[in-house]
Amino acid sequence: MPKTMFEKIWEAHEVRENLLYIDLHLVHEVTSPQAFEGLRMTGRKLRRPDKTVATADHNVPTDGTPAAAMIKDALSRKQVETLEQNAADFGVPVYSLGSETQGIVHVIGPELGLTQPGMTIVCGDSHTSTHGAFGALAFGIGTSEVEHVMATQTLVQNKPKTMRINYHGKLGEGVTSKDLILATIGKLSTSGMTGYVVEYAGEAIENLTMEQRMTVCNMTIEGGGKAGMIAPDETTFEYMRGKPGVPEDFEAAVGRWKKLPTDEGATFDSEINIDATRISPMVTWGTTPGMVIQVTDTVPDPEKMDSPADKEAAERALQYMGLEAGTPMEEIRPERVFIGSCTNSRISDLREAAGAIKGRKVADSVRAMVVPGSALVKAQAEDEGLDEIFREAGFEWRGAGCSMCLGMNPDILIEGERCASTSNRNFEGRQGKGGRTHLVSPTMATAAAIEGHFVDIRNWS
């Protein structure tokens, strides 16, 4: 019987029904301390340190502070120190602050070659879906499950439903994978993928680079999905070749990975078709990623919404965002710009953003920063001189970490500040209490930084 990629991976990892073996467990400092503590209290060992890797990302300051001991915030410091101690006690390799390979957990997995097709990957972080871009089954778990994986290298799981989204045609000039996923969430809503593992397919997906594919899978969780996946192909293998963690018998592994894509005729619980040629550059206007429209549109009018719940939510959102219905999106003026996060902080994101600058300067009304996703991305960008281009234009160039994606470190918005952000969540207070977030692609963020308001990147020379 023809099988979906998801089914092939699921079946290959079933220890028994509903008990799934985990090939790679990624650990970070925020969601792991209670799990390590649980192991200690019950006298359990961490079963497979060789399938586990830890990094510090959420708490780390990005202003160049070299070591955990230098984190000024005592609680943040304690979390990072706890991670280092736990990793040492349980034999887990750790890339903490100061390590050449420290970075956002979802950036370092792929760049170290740890993320591979056909694997099951989990992490106590919802954006674990990112790794599905390689044709892996990757999803976020809570701390109790983190402890369960540590102790047993397995997870108790009910088989999720499957969805395939087929994108027909090519993306237009200036339209990015960030716009593709934002438009998809806008269409399906923030719970449209709930309960599903989603496979993204079609010409527009095949044409994406690995890093662009990661952006798509990353935001699966914003659509409520359990995991996002994209079939591995030459683009995938090319990206992986030569990375430190990949199999020694790489060509043989490629042969195995080529068997992973969904078979012709396999069925999904749900199939959705989207015309990729009609996707435009997108900007969120509200406080969920589903509240998103084309940059050429105007802020929607709650009065015109169908359901009372949508109307109420939109009214609340507009009030929080300080926006009025009918305002053209291009007239909205962010004071802050953030290029970074596990959605858009990889080298190609930074290249695109830097490439859009073309000698121009950040508007006087804007404070803009660029935060590479990992220490390796940072080093690579500096090798290519991107840091100079950004600095020259008036962007701040920072160290690697989650930074202003969630404001658990010193990088935050102040009350009422409006930010064009390449991250993934525009929830109330996400980037700092009272902060107003508009999610966009890296080039749209760059253009907003320079012009001081949103612009349609397609008409921006």
Added chain:
Amino acid sequence: MESISTIEGEVAVLDRSDVDTDQIIPKQFLKRVERTGYGEFLFYDWVRDGEIELEPHPILVSGRNFGSGSSREHAVWALHQFGFQAVIAPSFSDIFYSNSTKNGFLPVVLDDEDCQKIVEAGQAKIDLESQTVSWDGGEASFEIDSEIKRRLLGGLDDIALTLQSEDEIEAFEAGPGGTYGPVTTSL
């Protein structure tokens, strides 16, 4: 984990949809390395701004897509430690739902209409064994996975249960399934 059989009492109401975990427990409170001490910070920003007022009743009723966003289990700990024992909503995010059931905290899915009736009744009784919610003037049944239900009713420790199958895990690791993926310790 504490076992659950029935949960009964007044309901607290949070009449919003898409309540995300960033709201339930804002990130500044995620810096603790313990499992406790989160209850007092529940919905911190909304409470501090006077937008909502919540009583620690046994049951919370809220809108669709409850617990969306970040995977932080701290959200469940905060709700539980504040005093809630169950949340009733038309839908939940997957991770939040799963996290709840690992903590003896009961997520109950009922449609909008039933949620409204419970809000109006002001009190309810959830019976896990019979999978029903009853209130003054009405009753509804809810779905729950039988394995999750068994674990909740018995207050069973997931890890201990899985470790009973350690032989099977070892056998799996010895087979072809044990060979996927990198060896992190050799990098």
